[in-house]
Amino acid sequence: MDNGWQKSATAWIANLGEQGDFGRRYVLDAVMLSRATARVFKKALDVGCGEGRFCRMLKRHGVDATGVDPTPALLESARIRDADGTYIEARAERLPFDDRSFDLVVSYLSLIDIPDIQAAIAEMVRVLNPNGSLLIANLNSFNTSSAEVGWIKDNTGKRLYYPVDNYLQERSMWIDYRGIRILNHHRPMSIYMRTLLDLGLRLVYFDEPSPSTDAPSTKAEDYRRAPWFHVMEWIKPE
Numbered sequence: 001m002d003n004g005w006q007k008s009a010t011a012w013i014a015n016l017g018e019q020g021d022f023g024r025r026y027v028l029d030a031v032m033l034s035r036a037t038a039r040v041f042k043k044a045l046d047v048g049c050g051e052g053r054f055c056r057m058l059k060r061h062g063v064d065a066t067g068v069d070p071t072p073a074l075l076e077s078a079r080i081r082d083a084d085g086t087y088i089e090a091r092a093e094r095l096p097f098d099d100r101s102f103d104l105v106v107s108y109l110s111l112i113d114i115p116d117i118q119a120a121i122a123e124m125v126r127v128l129n130p131n132g133s134l135l136i137a138n139l140n141s142f143n144t145s146s147a148e149v150g151w152i153k154d155n156t157g158k159r160l161y162y163p164v165d166n167y168l169q170e171r172s173m174w175i176d177y178r179g180i181r182i183l184n185h186h187r188p189m190s191i192y193m194r195t196l197l198d199l200g201l202r203l204v205y206f207d208e209p210s211p212s213t214d215a216p217s218t219k220a221e222d223y224r225r226a227p228w229f230h231v232m233e234w235i236k237p238e
Contacts, residue, residue: 003113004174004182009073011179013051020053024109026215027223028137029057031231032108035135035205037061041104047092047124048110052078055085063104068095092120097127104128107136109229111192112144112184115172118195125199130238134201140208140227141167144186148173151222162226196234205233 005012019025032054036044041063046055049067051074058065059082068090069075078087090096092107093116105124114120124134139147145167151159172185196203208230211220 002183004180005071005113006073008180008182009051009071009077012074013077015178015180016051016053018053022211022215022219023223023229024053026211026220027209027229028108028231030212031207031209032106032135032137033057033061035133035231035233036063036104036106039133041133043102044104044106045095045097045102045124045127046106046108047095047120048107048113049078049087050074052082052085052087054106054108055087056082058106059085066102068092093123094119095123095127099126100129101127102129103132105132105134107134107138109137109139111136111138112186113182115185117185117187117191121195122199125201125236128236130236132236133204134196134234134236136232136234138192138230138232139184140230141187141189141192142227143229144184145188147175147184147186151226159222159225196232200237201234202237203232204235205231207231 044058044063044065046065046067049055049069052067055065055067066086067078068088070091075087075089092114105128142164146163146165149163151162153159168188170187172183175182175184211223
């Protein structure tokens with residue numbers, strides 16, 4: 001099934017850059033790196049690594065990071081930028097690794113791209129060592145419930161509010177912005193939580209981070225007005 005990522009790869013890489021888009025650079029990076037370096041992780045797997053940006057960040061902090069992604073064009077960019085890195089073409093629903101291969105498994109804004117979330121999360125847990133961490137950054141389900149609509153504006157273009165609608169209806173939708181057209185999946189938060197809990201994981205961290213103080217003020221206000229992201233860390237029991 002075409003999810004748009006191969007055709008959108010060039011525009012995605014251009015939009016993201018090395019510093020990341022607004023959400024990564026000013027909202028998520030600091031939290032994700034803080035959790036990824038709070039414990040001593042030797043081997044990490046980034047599921048849905050894209051062009052490899054977070055793998056490179058982990059490596060700069062001394063973590064041996066492997067990236068997997070199903071999009072050849074993104075992996076090509078990752079390998080060019082990190083010639084010594086390990087980037088493998090694979091789907092999250094079928095990871096090509098043995099059980100208990102990694103201390104840390106990361107899903108950095110990739111769950112919304114995965115069709116079979118139950119299979120994917122089960123695979124992430126399978127390749128995780130006991131007492132290892134599954135670190136997730138995801139779009140808030142309140143956000144994805146109306147992602148195809150976006151902000152409601154008045155006739156001058158002023159943003160009035162961000163709607164929540166059809167929240168409990170799990171579905172896929174095409175998202176278009178800045179030359180990128182990709183297929184995303186909306187799921188109520190309960191689906192993610194039940195899947196993680198049913199696998200026996202223990203939640204040790206949860207946050208809905210707001211933009212950092214150095215973020216451009218106009219855009220930062222939008223991220224403070226409407227729920228955008230959440231970060232979770234789950235530990236696999238021994």
